[in-house]
Amino acid sequence: MANSNLPRRIIKETQRLLSEPAPGISASPSEDNMRYFNVMILGPTQSPYEGGVFKLELFLPEEYPMAAPKVRFLTKIYHPNIDKLGRICLDILKDKWSPALQIRTVLLSIQALLSAPNPDDPLSENIAKHWKSNEAEAVETAKEWTRLYASDA
Amino acid sequence: MQSEDDMHDANDIDSLDDDFYSGETEDAPLDYYSDYDDEADDYFEEADRIESRRPEQNFTILKESDIKQRQEEDVTRVATVLSISRIFASILLRYYNWSVSRVHDAWFADEEQVRKSVGLLEKPIVQHDNNTRELTCGICFENYPRARIEMASCGHPYCISCWEGYISTSISDGPGCLMLRCPDPTCGAAVGQDMISLLKSDEDKQKYARYLLRSYIEDNKKSKWCPAPGCECAVTFDAVSVGNYDVSCLCSYSFCWNCTEEAHRPVDCGTVAKWILKNSAESENMNWILANSKPCPKCKRPIEKNQGCMHMTCTPPCKYEFCWLCLGVWSDHGERTGGFYACNRYETAKQEGVYDDTERRREMAKNSLERYTHYYERWASNQSSRQKALADLQQMQTVHIEKLSDIQCQPESQLKFITEAWLQIIECRRVLKWTYAYGFYLPEHELAKKQFFEYLQGEAESGLERLHQCAEKELQPFLCADEPSREFNDFRTKLAGLTSVTRNYFENLVRALENGLSDVDSNGASFSRATSSKNAAGSSKGRSGRVKGTFRTSMSSRMNDDSHWCCEHCTYANVKSATTCQMCYQQRR
Numbered sequence: 001m002a003n004s005n006l007p008r009r010i011i012k013e014t015q016r017l018l019s020e021p022a023p024g025i026s027a028s029p030s031e032d033n034m035r036y037f038n039v040m041i042l043g044p045t046q047s048p049y050e051g052g053v054f055k056l057e058l059f060l061p062e063e064y065p066m067a068a069p070k071v072r073f074l075t076k077i078y079h080p081n082i083d084k085l086g087r088i089c090l091d092i093l094k095d096k097w098s099p100a101l102q103i104r105t106v107l108l109s110i111q112a113l114l115s116a117p118n119p120d121d122p123l124s125e126n127i128a129k130h131w132k133s134n135e136a137e138a139v140e141t142a143k144e145w146t147r148l149y150a151s152d153a
Numbered sequence: 154m155q156s157e158d159d160m161h162d163a164n165d166i167d168s169l170d171d172d173f174y175s176g177e178t179e180d181a182p183l184d185y186y187s188d189y190d191d192e193a194d195d196y197f198e199e200a201d202r203i204e205s206r207r208p209e210q211n212f213t214i215l216k217e218s219d220i221k222q223r224q225e226e227d228v229t230r231v232a233t234v235l236s237i238s239r240i241f242a243s244i245l246l247r248y249y250n251w252s253v254s255r256v257h258d259a260w261f262a263d264e265e266q267v268r269k270s271v272g273l274l275e276k277p278i279v280q281h282d283n284n285t286r287e288l289t290c291g292i293c294f295e296n297y298p299r300a301r302i303e304m305a306s307c308g309h310p311y312c313i314s315c316w317e318g319y320i321s322t323s324i325s326d327g328p329g330c331l332m333l334r335c336p337d338p339t340c341g342a343a344v345g346q347d348m349i350s351l352l353k354s355d356e357d358k359q360k361y362a363r364y365l366l367r368s369y370i371e372d373n374k375k376s377k378w379c380p381a382p383g384c385e386c387a388v389t390f391d392a393v394s395v396g397n398y399d400v401s402c403l404c405s406y407s408f409c410w411n412c413t414e415e416a417h418r419p420v421d422c423g424t425v426a427k428w429i430l431k432n433s434a435e436s437e438n439m440n441w442i443l444a445n446s447k448p449c450p451k452c453k454r455p456i457e458k459n460q461g462c463m464h465m466t467c468t469p470p471c472k473y474e475f476c477w478l479c480l481g482v483w484s485d486h487g488e489r490t491g492g493f494y495a496c497n498r499y500e501t502a503k504q505e506g507v508y509d510d511t512e513r514r515r516e517m518a519k520n521s522l523e524r525y526t527h528y529y530e531r532w533a534s535n536q537s538s539r540q541k542a543l544a545d546l547q548q549m550q551t552v553h554i555e556k557l558s559d560i561q562c563q564p565e566s567q568l569k570f571i572t573e574a575w576l577q578i579i580e581c582r583r584v585l586k587w588t589y590a591y592g593f594y595l596p597e598h599e600l601a602k603k604q605f606f607e608y609l610q611g612e613a614e615s616g617l618e619r620l621h622q623c624a625e626k627e628l629q630p631f632l633c634a635d636e637p638s639r640e641f642n643d644f645r646t647k648l649a650g651l652t653s654v655t656r657n658y659f660e661n662l663v664r665a666l667e668n669g670l671s672d673v674d675s676n677g678a679s680f681s682r683a684t685s686s687k688n689a690a691g692s693s694k695g696r697s698g699r700v701k702g703t704f705r706t707s708m709s710s711r712m713n714d715d716s717h718w719c720c721e722h723c724t725y726a727n728v729k730s731a732t733t734c735q736m737c738y739q740q741r742r
Contacts, residue, residue, distance in 0.1 A: 007293065008293060008294060008295055009292070009293045009294050009295075012294045013294075063322070065292055065293075066318045066319065066322040067322070092338070096338070098336045098337070098338045099292040099315065099318070099319055099336050100291050100292060100309075100311075100335075100336040100337045100338060101338060
């Protein structure tokens with residue numbers, strides 16, 4: 001099958017992700033494509049996303065690890081660095097990618113981004129504006145969205 | 154000493170005035186050449202000419218080998234002074250945009266900080282026991298024997314094939330590969346050229362070398378690539394003098410170092426940018442209006458201009474001779490008929506009668522388009538005329554000179570005056586072209602300036618026509634002759650003379666326009682004789698000598714103001730008290 005030529009690195013990473021998962025993060029490869037991962041990240045405590053379970057998809061392109069994995073949120077989320085299609089604005093997924101980074105480090109970075117939104121480098125202009133003009137209200141909306149879209153799992 | 158310098162300034166201004174008047178004071182074209190016979194030898198001394206054409210050369214053209222050599226020298230210099238490896242020196246220079254002095258300054262101010270920010274580690278972060286047989290690659294997680302593992306100065310271990318992948322990915326991403334760091338995101342150790350040599354792919358190595366070379370030119374504020382297509386030379390420029398940014402590359406392309414558009418003296422960079430923008434915005438329209446042909450004014454057959462000068466002759470049976478620019482009859486243009494070259498003139502159409510608003514607006518739009526068309530057409534005509542002249546020069550150098558040398562029994566070295574003439578034509582077409590952009594932006598209300606400018610431009614246009622005509626048409630008979638012609642020497646004198654006169658005129662024209670025609674005061678076309686030293690920019694002592702031959706007749710009368718007298722022999726402006734000329738020691742007469 002397509003998975004027959006899977007690099008050792010991906011196999012090792014997958015094994016470690018399954019045997020020693022990072023706290024609040026789970027990632028498991030799809031059965032028919034070992035380069036496609038179903039990811040779940042728990043909303044970090046003390047953040048507007050606390051109590052939510054966020055689904056993501058992660059794909060390792062052919063060039064991986066020389067090229068960054070492709071990651072996107074499947075669960076709707078109110079966050080200045082994530083747009084309505086779930087795309088994420090994160091430097092290590094773009095120009096700051098290094099082959100020494102891994103799936104685990106990427107997911108930890110995304111988890112950290114949930115704890116610390118950065119409205120100064122926004123992907124979603126409207127949400128960022130909301131965040132900067134009235135942070136309390138924006139946080140309320142984020143909590144509301146977490147309740148509405150991320151709580152059923 | 155100081156007074157002597159002032160004298161030269163004064164001379165230059167006068168030469169300027171004389172040039173402007175020369176068209177009025179003489180009535181036969183003969184005047185143009187008669188001055189040459191006696192002084193011809195002085196005039197055409199090679200050294201003098203080169204000096205006068207390039208008063209100061211503040212740029213250097215670098216070929217690829219020169220660039221590499223300079224780069225190597227800089228790396229060696231930094232490596233020696235800082236006692237570091239050439240690899241580190243190269244990384245440092247690249248970080249500080251190839252400025253040796255900035256590297257030195259930063260390094261000696263705070264070596265530790267520089268090492269940290271550039272990523273030049275003194276000690277590895279990760280130490281490896283010498284006895285370790287195997288190491289794990291941080292990218293593919295495989296274990297490898299020590300020999301298959303490489304590391305930058307930090308010691309983070311990666312296998313050779315992962316290094317290759319890392320480096321070639323970075324090279325395909327662009328010149329950022331020159332600042333490559335260790336793959337470990339927390340590390341930041343610089344990856345030098347030694348790692349690049351690990352690469353097996355020659356293509357990647359070449360790309361890297363190319364980026365390194367380009368970086369040396371592009372990141373350095375003092376150097377730029379020649380913008381001519383296909384040219385691989387670079388130019389370094391020492392911005393010492395003010396104003397003159399003209400640079401000419403080995404590929405013979407001249408451009409402005411400041412804005413990298415083609416050379417555009419006397420027009421400044423801002424005007425050129427405006428003009429080019431305007432042309433691109435309206436060029437579609439203009440192209441449609443102008444196309445590439447004009448109907449013959451007499452027989453109305455469409456005519457395509459394929460010769461350099463503006464004197465057109467329709468094919469038989471019509472044979473109508475006319476001026477390409479204004480489509481007027483040519484006999485009105487020549488000097489012989491006492492005619493008057495007025496093609497550069499654009500008379501703003503006077504608005505008469507009472508218009509309602511719409512009509513006036515329509516009229517204004519039409520006028521402004523017509524006005525622009527007028528200038529654009531002449532700008533473009535000179536442009537294409539220049540292209541044609543370039544091609545003619547090429548043809549001349551490759552074919553005609555040799556042929557002429559055979560027919561006229563002249564060594565090729567004696568035919569240099571023809572090449573000189575064509576080079577001058579090409580340069581003049583360029584200047585003339587830009588005077589039309591200059592004219593377009595000259596404020597309408599400065600009437601005196603505008604009139605004076607148009608007069609100067611008209612003179613320039615007709616002078617250049619004369620030269621172009623001579624170099625193009627009058628040469629033909631000698632090329633077709635069967636045996637040496639006796640008139641050839643006359644032709645030489647005439648063409649060389651015209652070349653020199655035209656060069657003088659255009660040099661002065663450029664200076665006058667660059668000064669914003671400051672000699673014209675608001676009341677009318679009177680010329681102030683103020684000893685502004687601006688006019689003397691780029692002039693050398695040789696100048697006073699050059700002026701004498703051409704304008705001797707009108708010179709002395711012009712120079713006789715109260716404080717100076719003008720030497721009849723060499724035209725040097727002496728202070729009133731002197732009884733002998735301070736330049737040539739002739740007695741005052």
